[in-house]
Amino acid sequence: MDRYIINTPEGTKDSLFCECQDRRKMEGAITRLFSSLGYSEIITPEIEYYDLFTASGYPLPQETLVKIIDRSGKILVMRPDCTTPIARVAATKLKNTDFPQRFYYNQTVFRSNVAHAGSNAEVVQCGIELLGAAGLKADVEVLVLAIEAIKACGINNFYIEIGHTGFFKALAKELDAPPETIELMRSYIEQKNFDALKVLLKPFADKPSFDALNKISHLFGGEEILAEAQELTNDLCASRALDYLKNIYNELLAAGHQDKIRFDLGLVQQINYYTGMVFCGYIESAGSIVLTGGRYDKLIETFGKPVPATGFAIDILAVLGCLPVSSPPKLKSIIHYSFGSLAQALSYVATRAPGTCEISPCLDLAGSKKLAKKKGACRVVILDKENETEVKL
């Protein structure tokens, strides 16, 4: 009988040595940043009830959730996202606290993906949620943190791209089209399927938002596209969304971050989840989005208390993939100690650079020398009571 012993489940992997160090270093840099700016850590369970996600309108299909049946027959899921559980906490445990509240997390989320597509089943996310604050100041704060967080990873060649769900929603409303048509249009815009969008829009040529919708998939790039978009519409709500983005840009300009900012008015993913500004992060040499975020003012209300909120998550492994794996330190010394000198040996190791020396488990010196040769160390340090001698190899 074949047994599943050798392989880890698809989409998972073991991490060793420098892979772990690099990851912890990056997580440390990001979480220190969050913490220094007044965000406190939140840890939520790795398993939650399935209902938590279905009731709150979790946007990914049910087959992407990793499920477990508990002893009483209830359906549990491995946490597929960090924001929904935090929303649950905000509406329940924090019901009577004073908002705003600022949280950060460093947690793994779990996905059941298409087989053999090379995607991760475990996604390590570092992110923040700013709960109980609506409006420009909260959105700009979160955007600046997103920029600073990627910089803290030692990466400089990246963009944060901002959109606004209100722009598309306002234009779509003007069409007076059935919801299925709007949804189809939204998916064409999401895919930047210029041709299909053109065909779909043909019957709406007399509607005021026709021009803007026709060009919406092309409206991405620097802040100049905001003015370009403004030329295309007279709709009040659409203009308001553009003004809002312009204000965001001005604030980020004042903070000195303008060169990291791009806009895409065709960011229409998960349009029923986000309620205002949305954004994502791209890094040169990463093949996919490494950061997603936005404003979600309706989510927490599904758990019983209306709280506006905004936040983002960084995909740590995707960012790590853009950097070279650091090389391991070279082993220099093998420590051979006599019985009674263990404390001395340990303190010797502890005061050297990590990974440059290790303690020999061999009983005789010859064994320790052999070990040193095998591992490529250049000397054996002999610790005997107070005496320290060394043999060069």
Added chain:
Amino acid sequence: MNKLKLALTKGRLQDKSVELFEKMGLDCSQIKNPGRRLLLTVPNYDLDIVLAKATDVITYVEHGICDLGIVGKDTILESKQNFYEVLDLGFGKCRFVLATQTGENFYENYQNRCIATKYPEVTKEYFTKKGMDVSIIKLEGSVELAPVLGLSNAIVDLVETGNTLKENGLEAIEDLYQISARLIVNTASMKMRKKEILDFIKKCDAFGGKND
């Protein structure tokens, strides 16, 4: 900066793409005579070409290994990955059809209908949208055999002329989707290398034979 990388579907779409590229003024000497090489370059444009099977074109583009890809809409419909589908290139035209043995009425029956196909996802989605519950059997080739031998009531397959259907006693009773070659783009590449990619799309669009 690195050259743009385009994954090209080997075979029929490759020849048609070469025609388009030559109209665009690209030097296709390598692509026309690749020998056994799968990594090719266009000497007079900042473009490298990777030759791959259709489904793999999508995989390479989705992972960002290639910035661009040329692949049939049939493969896109079946795989549903995450990328931009920016241009209908107009060549490689064919259609997805539902076909049964000549004279059989597929819909006039309350029994569960069984469909054999190489494209289970396309089939499932089409009939779900119709509100109809069907059984699907995946075959790897010669799908026309299935209704004739009694494995299924109908097939969903790609058809260009319909001759193969006819010769096996089948007829197309419904068109599901029109298919042609598409230019696809990795989402991150589109944002990080907007100018070069939009230039390339524009050139393809200007010389593309949508009216073929």
